[in-house]
Amino acid sequence: MTADFQENSARPRTQQVPYAHLSVELDHLYMEDLVGGADLDARMARVRPFYEAIVASLSQERPGIKPRISTCVMIDDYFSSLISPAEVLPRLREAAASAGLRIDYLARESACASIGGISPAELAVQHLVPVPAAGDDGSRPPTLETGWLSNGRRTPAQTRRSMQPIRQWEPPVEANARRHSVFVDVELWDPPEGDRTWACALLAGVWQLLRLGLLRDDGRAPAVPERLDESAGLPDTWAQLPAVLQLEDTAMPFAAYKTYSILDRRFFLVESAVQVILGQVAPHPEALASLVERSRHEGLGVVDDILGRIGYVMLPDLGTR
Amino acid sequence: MRQPSTSKEPDPTRGRESEPLVVLGEVHTGLITHHSALRRAETERLLAWLVPAGQVLSWERPIPHAVSAPVLTGLDCSLALGIGGGKSVRAVGTASSRVALTGGTILQCSTVATVRAAQFGRREGWAHYTSRPGELETLSPQQADHLAEGFLGEGGQRDGVADFGAVCERLARRVQNAPMLEGRSPLLFQWTRTRWAATSAGTVPEGAADGANAAAETAEAFMRVGEGTDRTLRIQAVRAAVEDLAEFCGDVALHDWILTTVLGYLDEISGAEPERQLAEIDLILTRLRHLWMPSARVSTELSVLWSEFERKPGFSRQWQSLVARMSDQIALHTAHQLGVLINHHEQCT
Numbered sequence: 001m002t003a004d005f006q007e008n009s010a011r012p013r014t015q016q017v018p019y020a021h022l023s024v025e026l027d028h029l030y031m032e033d034l035v036g037g038a039d040l041d042a043r044m045a046r047v048r049p050f051y052e053a054i055v056a057s058l059s060q061e062r063p064g065i066k067p068r069i070s071t072c073v074m075i076d077d078y079f080s081s082l083i084s085p086a087e088v089l090p091r092l093r094e095a096a097a098s099a100g101l102r103i104d105y106l107a108r109e110s111a112c113a114s115i116g117g118i119s120p121a122e123l124a125v126q127h128l129v130p131v132p133a134a135g136d137d138g139s140r141p142p143t144l145e146t147g148w149l150s151n152g153r154r155t156p157a158q159t160r161r162s163m164q165p166i167r168q169w170e171p172p173v174e175a176n177a178r179r180h181s182v183f184v185d186v187e188l189w190d191p192p193e194g195d196r197t198w199a200c201a202l203l204a205g206v207w208q209l210l211r212l213g214l215l216r217d218d219g220r221a222p223a224v225p226e227r228l229d230e231s232a233g234l235p236d237t238w239a240q241l242p243a244v245l246q247l248e249d250t251a252m253p254f255a256a257y258k259t260y261s262i263l264d265r266r267f268f269l270v271e272s273a274v275q276v277i278l279g280q281v282a283p284h285p286e287a288l289a290s291l292v293e294r295s296r297h298e299g300l301g302v303v304d305d306i307l308g309r310i311g312y313v314m315l316p317d318l319g320t321r
Numbered sequence: 322m323r324q325p326s327t328s329k330e331p332d333p334t335r336g337r338e339s340e341p342l343v344v345l346g347e348v349h350t351g352l353i354t355h356h357s358a359l360r361r362a363e364t365e366r367l368l369a370w371l372v373p374a375g376q377v378l379s380w381e382r383p384i385p386h387a388v389s390a391p392v393l394t395g396l397d398c399s400l401a402l403g404i405g406g407g408k409s410v411r412a413v414g415t416a417s418s419r420v421a422l423t424g425g426t427i428l429q430c431s432t433v434a435t436v437r438a439a440q441f442g443r444r445e446g447w448a449h450y451t452s453r454p455g456e457l458e459t460l461s462p463q464q465a466d467h468l469a470e471g472f473l474g475e476g477g478q479r480d481g482v483a484d485f486g487a488v489c490e491r492l493a494r495r496v497q498n499a500p501m502l503e504g505r506s507p508l509l510f511q512w513t514r515t516r517w518a519a520t521s522a523g524t525v526p527e528g529a530a531d532g533a534n535a536a537a538e539t540a541e542a543f544m545r546v547g548e549g550t551d552r553t554l555r556i557q558a559v560r561a562a563v564e565d566l567a568e569f570c571g572d573v574a575l576h577d578w579i580l581t582t583v584l585g586y587l588d589e590i591s592g593a594e595p596e597r598q599l600a601e602i603d604l605i606l607t608r609l610r611h612l613w614m615p616s617a618r619v620s621t622e623l624s625v626l627w628s629e630f631e632r633k634p635g636f637s638r639q640w641q642s643l644v645a646r647m648s649d650q651i652a653l654h655t656a657h658q659l660g661v662l663i664n665h666h667e668q669c670t
Contacts, residue, residue, distance in 0.1 A: 005382070007379075007380050007381060007382065009378065009379045009380070009381075010378050010379060010380045011378070012375075012376050012378060013376065123374065126373050126374035127374050129393040129394070129395050129415060129451050130395055131395055131447040132395035132396055132397040132398075132413075133397065134397050135397065135398060135481065136395065136396060136397050136398060137396060137398035137399070137480075137481055137482060137483055137484045138394050138396055138398070138416065138432075138483060138484045138485065138487055138488045139480075139484040139487040140487075141491060142394075142395065151447075175397075175447065176444065176445075176446055176447065218375075218376055219376055278448065279446060279447045279448040279451070280447055280448075280451060281451065282393055282415075282451040282452075282454050283451070283452060284375075285454055288452060304445075304448075304449055304452070305446065305448035305449045305451070305452040306448060306452060307446065307448045308448075
């Protein structure tokens with residue numbers, strides 16, 4: 001004889017998201033690039049062979065797999081909005097098509113800051129677990145400089161108290177240094193108090209979390225891709241677009257087990273900062289468990305942590321002829 | 322959700338990682354500093370304010386109970402070892418803390434970590450640990466019993482050793498300073514501090530017809546009421562999930578706190594004026610009587626341990642006798658007052 005009793009409010013609710021195998025970011029564009037007449041055709045054309053290589057890498061990892069790959073492009077509309085979607089989108093899609101590529105999703109960077117009343121950036125910050133230095137036993141709270149996150153222990157502040165000599169400089173330390181440190185300190189937002197302007201590095205980190213389907217707000221997945229009725233024409237402002245716009249009906253799911261970003265080398269430093277940030281964000285446990293289990297179920301290897309699911313192709317500058 | 326447990330069954334998503342050795346925890350129990358019990362919505366608002374990331378879980382039966390989402394603390398420090406295990410071992414990872422409110426009144430801050438041996442005997446990149454919330458990895462292999470005994474023993478209090486107590490205290494202070502609380506409690510109380518450690522009791526014998534019952538028969542617990550308000554609880558269980566262990570230890574700590582608080586109170590007011598004694602007893606009964614609800618959310622395997630505690634030392638027996646004593650005092654006083662009134666009435670007529 002058994003009897004069981006449960007209350008819904010006592011069980012965590014976690015929305016599931018559909019998964020592709022890979023999410024490939026084909027380009028990341030500033031408004032200035034678009035206004036400045038960036039050669040989108042040339043940009044897409046040079047991406048193509050790297051995209052092919054990424055597709056091939058999936059078949060190499062799991063021979064016989066029927067690849068589910070989605071592509072995306074990120075437009076930075078957070079710091080400026082100089083040109084309208086109606087002007088940009090057709091150009092971008094044509095450039096991709098002429099290179100033999102297809103853009104499945106278009107995302108707006110400002111949506112990583114706030115969308116539909118929630119802030120994905122704030123969600124990520126709430127999940128930060130600062131890296132401990134050797135000897136941190138929990139007796140003192142982690143030292144948080146408001147709006148900054150480092151990958152170790154900063155140089156102690158050189159405050160001069162009366163009658164005391166200035167201490168000798170102590171170097172900062174990378175928490176996971178292999179003998180020598182590469183100390184990185186990342187600004188997450190400014191100003192320290194009041195309405196925050198999120199740093200590009202944090203938004204780029206949020207972008208990776210969204211692509212891995214690892215963010216949840218009270219159990220709900222934020223910034224779910226939406227279709228747009230294009231018969232009415234494209235909007236004039238970016239804010240009128242959804243966070244992630246689905247451009248193709250037959251697109252594979254936006255979120256994926258692994259992400260690749262094919263980027264200009266100018267993003268190298270920002271993406272290093274992304275690694276520092278994401279290494280200290282505790283992913284939503286149920287969302288992560290679902291990602292790991294589903295990926296394993298499809299015969300893909302189990303990766304140790306979320307950083308191991310993020311790959312890059314960093315491209316040198318596009319020369320002019 | 323991936324739930325590390327004292328079980329020895331391998332988890333396919335964990336690759337070649339070692340099995341959990343021990344689950345370590347500490348829970349601090351006290352009262353919220355507010356004139357009345359919080360209602361459900363107020364409780365949920367407080368816990369969501371405290372830990373904005375994640376969901377507040379709440380229960381209405383058999384008693385209102387709500388738990389915050391977990392907060393993680395990064396650690397790279399020592400874990401003390403028991404006799405025969407050496408002095409200490411370095412461990413890296415995170416401890417997971419939660420705040421729970423029972424009956425909108427009793428506040429518990431708890432910190433828990435599951436301990437495993439690191440696969441490669443070194444500190445990994447931090448992302449390795451943030452993907453394993455509430456897990457600590459020892460940099461060299463250790464015996465589970467040595468870790469459990471070290472944590473509960475005096476060595477567990479040394480400097481440089483994982484200080485779960487400080488993490489709980491910081492959390493408790495944040496709750497007590499919450500803007501939605503008045504900052505003052507009508508009942509005087511002391512915090513109790515319960516440290517606990519759980520290891521695996523081996524495996525359920527093969528061919529056991531009912532796994533849950535067989536597991537329950539193997540479970541063991543030992544509680545020590547130490548100096549002042551310190552308690553320790555040592556558990557052996559076959560396959561209890563971390564959440565279940567924390568729930569059980571929180572439940573034991575809560576009921577032990579009620580007993581400790583009421584006994585302390587009665588002792589405190591024993592020499593006071595009868596009027597004051599009655600007012601205080603009335604306050605205790607109003608605030609705490611309905612909160613006695615042992616084993617409300619405890620798993621089947623561990624509820625057997627509650628039954629054992631009920632047999633010896635007999636928590637509920639003591640509580641019933643205390644409640645009876647307080648009720649008698651009120652009844653006696655009422656009868657006395659009634660007698661005085663009747664006397665007065667007779668003299669007047």
